[in-house]
Structure formats: structure tokens, C-alpha cells
Amino acid sequence: xxxxxxxxxxxxxxxxxxxxxxxxDVAKLKADARKVVGTIGADRxxxxxxxxxxxxxxxxxxxxxxxxxxxxxxxxxxLQKKLGSDFVAVVHALDDxxxxxxxxxxxxxxxxxxxxxxx
Numbered sequence: 001x002x003x004x005x006x007x008x009x010x011x012x013x014x015x016x017x018x019x020x021x022x023x024x025d026v027a028k029l030k031a032d033a034r035k036v037v038g039t040i041g042a043d044r045x046x047x048x049x050x051x052x053x054x055x056x057x058x059x060x061x062x063x064x065x066x067x068x069x070x071x072x073x074x075x076x077x078x079l080q081k082k083l084g085s086d087f088v089a090v091v092h093a094l095d096d097x098x099x100x101x102x103x104x105x106x107x108x109x110x111x112x113x114x115x116x117x118x119x
Contacts, residue, residue, distance in 0.1 A: 026103045029093050033110045036087050041114055046083055051118035053079050 040046040053076055060072040080088050097104045 026097065029090065029097070030103070030107060030110065032086065032090050032093075033107055036084075036090050037110055037114050040083060040087065041117065047114070047117050049079050049082050050114055053083075054115070054118055 040050050056072050056076050056079070060069050060076070063069045063072065080091060094107065097107060099105070099108060
């Protein structure tokens with residue numbers, strides 16, 4: 001899966017925990033993302049959960065029925081919680097980063113290493 005697509009999926013499948021207009025500390029977000037990706041990548045069970053999230057995200061994107069999309073979204077939320085509060089916090093902070101910006105592209109590439117584990 002392409003890193004930009006993964007980044008977009010993570011943005012779409014989560015609800016923002018931060019107030020609108022609040023800018024994240026991008027340097028801290030990048031460090032947190034690297035830490036989270038390293039933690040997940042080092043744990044086979046967590047890597048499988050991450051891959052399940054990506055698969056479900058793909059299903060949600062292809063689903064036309066809004067109720068089914070909502071059900072899939074709830075499953076994704078539960079799986080994200082299994083990856084830990086740090087993962088959830090990073091994913092939610094991504095809502096405030098433009099995926100087309102240099103920072104967004106760098107964050108996307110950080111998660112790209114996990115995507116390769118899912119192929």
C-alpha cells in the first residue's frame with residue numbers, strides 16, 4: 001500500500017481529539033510517530049493488528065452502505081486502542097497535518113515502513 005494512501009486512510013478513519021485550528025508540534029509528532037512505528041514493528045501481534053486496520057480501511061473506502069462503513073469504523077477504533085494510547089494520539093494528531101506538505105510527506109514515509117510489513 002502506498003504511504004500517502006495509508007496516511008489518508010488513517011486521517012479518514014479517526015476522529016480528531018484536538019480542537020480545530022490547533023497546530024501540532026510537528027517535531028514532537030515525528031518523534032512520537034517514529035517511536036510508535038518502532039514499537040509496532042517490533043511486535044508481530046501489533047503489526048498484524050496494524051495490517052488489519054489497513055485492510056478494514058480499504059473495505060470502508062469501498063463500502064457504499066453508511067451503516068456498514070460505521071460498523072467498520074468502530075472495528076478500526078477498537079483495533080487502534082489495542083495498539084495503545086500513543087498510537088491513537090499520533091493518528092489523531094495527523095488530522096492537523098496537511099498530507100501534501102513536506103511534514104505530511106515525512107510522516108507518511110514513517111508509516112510507510114509499517115505498510116511494507118503488510119504486503
